[in-house]
Amino acid sequence: MSYRHKETPRSRRVLPDVVREKVRPPLAVVLGSPAEVAHCLSFLDGIETTCYQMDLYQAERLQAELAKQQTAATVVTAADLWDLPADFQTVLYLPARAGERALKIDMIEQAFHILRPHGTLFVWSPYETDSFFAGLLKKIFGRAHTSYLGGETVVWGRREGDRPRRRHEVTFQARIAGGPPCRFLSRPGVFSYGRFDHGARALVETMTVHPGDWVVDLGCGCGTNGIFAAQRAGTTGHIAFVDSNVRAVALAERNARNNGVADFHTVASSRIEGLAEGRFDVVLANPPYYANNAIARLFLARSHRLLKPEGRFYLVTKQAQEIADRMREVFKNVEALMHRGYTILSNTPGQGIRKK
Ligand SMILES: C[S@@+](CC[C@H](N)C(=O)[O-])C[C@H]1O[C@@H](n2cnc3c(N)ncnc32)[C@H](O)[C@@H]1O
Known part of the structure; x- marks a missing residue:
């Protein structure tokens, strides 16, 4: 994995076209910093959105950021992403740069279970080339598509069928x-x-x-x-x-x-x-x-x-x-x-x- 555009965080980058064009409501945005999530939603024009956070401090900061930008989205804090109902057509995951590897695996596993049948998970990775998520999505979703966008990568997969829930602990x-x-x-x-x-x-x-x-x-x-x-x-x-x-x-x-x-x-x-x-x-x-x-x-x-x-x-x-x-x-x-x-x-x- 390599990261080139350290000076341009995701909170100041344009949401990639491949995501913008394929997003269908309802959308769930998984983790991401408050600035990143609010920035992403500014490209998605009032689409029905639920933002998942695991930490109340981050969730409160995100709520404040969304209010500042007058963006309507529901912020949910829960121990598990799959505690949300399996009711999303699209899930967008914003993994942290240099974040915990096991958490990334856990979030991808859990994201599968909140998608409707044929719903799509997008991972917007801040790495220029990211084979980690491509391999992981292939394993969990059966197929993975990757777009290398000069300094960042988008990987996506569609939910087909079901799979057992696997807890990482x-x-x-x-x-x-x-x-x-x-x-x-x-x-x-x-x-x-x-x-x-x-x-x-x-x-x-x-x-x-x-x-x-x-x-x-x-x-x-x-x-x-x-x-x-x-x-x-x-x-x-x-x-x-x-x-x-x-x-x-x-x-x-x-x-x-x-x-x-x-x-x-x-x-x-x-x-x-x-x-x-x-x-x-x-x-x-x-x-x-x-x-x-x-x-x-x-x-x-x-x-x-x-x-x-x-x-x-x-x-x-x-x-x-x-x-x-x-x-x-x-x-x-x-x-x-x-x-x-x-x-x-x-x-x-x-x-x-x-x-x-
Ligand atoms: C360095 S960890 C320590 C965890 C554990 N006590 C230990 O010693 O291994 C700091 C903990 O503080 C929690 N924390 C961070 N901000 C907090 C806040 N505003 N209120 C309460 N807990 C917070 C984190 O979620 C984390 O679990």
Whole structure:
């Protein structure tokens, strides 16, 4: 695969004619950044459209972008694309450049099932030559057509007949500090697919959680950190799993149940809303660091409100200085511990935590 026109993102390119001419309503647009999706729809003149997103934060940004451009489209957020009814004549998938390979396979598999008979899936790939999608569509749709358009590729296939649904998922096992092992189900599109993240391990090996503690696993992914916290909080503790990615929330719920977490609840929210303020003893955070650290800053501000006055906050990062500065705007005390190549920032002079 090669990518040549780095300087011209899809959000500023003309929707290829081969797509424009063949699109038939109703249309589903799968993933894509808010700017890309809104830009695509500006070429499609009021065609009935449903936009699928897996993350509430992205979905809300897309809704705002569509409103700005006065484009009418329905935005749906769901754990699975095939949760949408099989009612689309056309599906347009906008895979991310350098995106997760397993997610691409998963989305193509699922796109098949939301198409009406003889409906068409288009993949608008940002790569100049893209044999990956051509091979994948051939496997799933039986035939694939490809148009190389100088700096990008469009691949399409038609749904004929039916095929069994195949879920892409990997189960991994992990344990901390000689405790009992836990098994976690993970799926593409949710951090971190198929493995226990090293930063997450550094975080949970550092945290102090007491029996009976109420813990928030903020940006929970598939729920590893909250589930390890539950081993210490015990049957009288409570865990709140929060994420903006609805597939992550569904996984955390399933993993918490399968690993015997006694008392927990899940919250799907992009603004960390719907939790009791001042009620929690511990917040655990392994935030993403995109968008100029906007999410990390949101995690800090909300954590402060969720914690009891003496509550403990733990955040794992590789950008210690920058995040510590932000943390000082919110918490009086900021302590740092280096562990496994990561920095764990905390508001508590906890066991082993020292000033940096
Ligand atoms: C680096 S991952 C950490 C996942 C897991 N806690 C771990 O340690 O492996 C960050 C998580 O934050 C979630 N996230 C991103 N933006 C969010 C927001 N605005 N509100 C809630 N969660 C968010 C992502 O979906 C992702 O699951």
